[in-house]
Amino acid sequence: MPTPIGHTLAGAILFAAQKNRRVVFFILLVFFALLPDVDFLFGFIIGDANRYHHFFTHSFIFVILAGLAGGVIYATWKKDSILKSSAIFISAGISHVILDILALDKREPFGCPIWWPFSNEFVISPVLVFSDVSRVSESKYFIQSLFNEHNMRTILIEFAVLAPLLIVVFGIRKLKLVRTKTSGLS
Numbered sequence: 001m002p003t004p005i006g007h008t009l010a011g012a013i014l015f016a017a018q019k020n021r022r023v024v025f026f027i028l029l030v031f032f033a034l035l036p037d038v039d040f041l042f043g044f045i046i047g048d049a050n051r052y053h054h055f056f057t058h059s060f061i062f063v064i065l066a067g068l069a070g071g072v073i074y075a076t077w078k079k080d081s082i083l084k085s086s087a088i089f090i091s092a093g094i095s096h097v098i099l100d101i102l103a104l105d106k107r108e109p110f111g112c113p114i115w116w117p118f119s120n121e122f123v124i125s126p127v128l129v130f131s132d133v134s135r136v137s138e139s140k141y142f143i144q145s146l147f148n149e150h151n152m153r154t155i156l157i158e159f160a161v162l163a164p165l166l167i168v169v170f171g172i173r174k175l176k177l178v179r180t181k182t183s184g185l186s
């Protein structure tokens with residue numbers, strides 16, 4: 001699995017591609033890009049943080065339903081399009097699942113149950129781009145176990161892959177804005 005930093009970068013890339021520049025929209029996008037890892041909490045409560053990790057919250061159906069609910073709430077609140085808002089929040093959730101199946105996984109079953117509940121098969125990409133997160137399962141030591149050299153390397157890989165993409169998407173969006181403004185002036 002990539003780190004929360006990797007997933008936040010994926011959310012930021014999606015945000016950079018949007019016209020909507022609201023801070024709350026950015027926060028929600030990052031929230032949905034991180035949401036599948038809420039399954040750490042289920043195990044954390046019983047003292048075994050890794051216990052339920054990479055289960056149903058890492059399926060397409062979960063991220064679609066969560067994004068849809070988020071889209072309806074956001075669009076109603078900000079008087080925006082339900083379809084557009086839902087689509088972008090669903091994309092944020094899908095970005096999480098994709099990043100996870102592109103990452104090294106040392107714990108069986110490898111990958112994510114992306115087709116749950118239709119299939120319990122775990123899927124992982126044959127080509128891995130990202131590294132994994134070294135961590136203990138015991139809740140008491142879980143947080144402090146995240147701060148190590150291996151995880152710093154994992155973060156560096158995420159920056160190396162995703163930061164250039166973020167810059168490119170941001171640049172394209174800026175160019176489009178400038179063009180729209182200049183064509184509006186003429």
Ligand SMILES: [Zn+2]
Pocket residue numbers: 001036037058096100
């Ligand atoms: Zn995950």
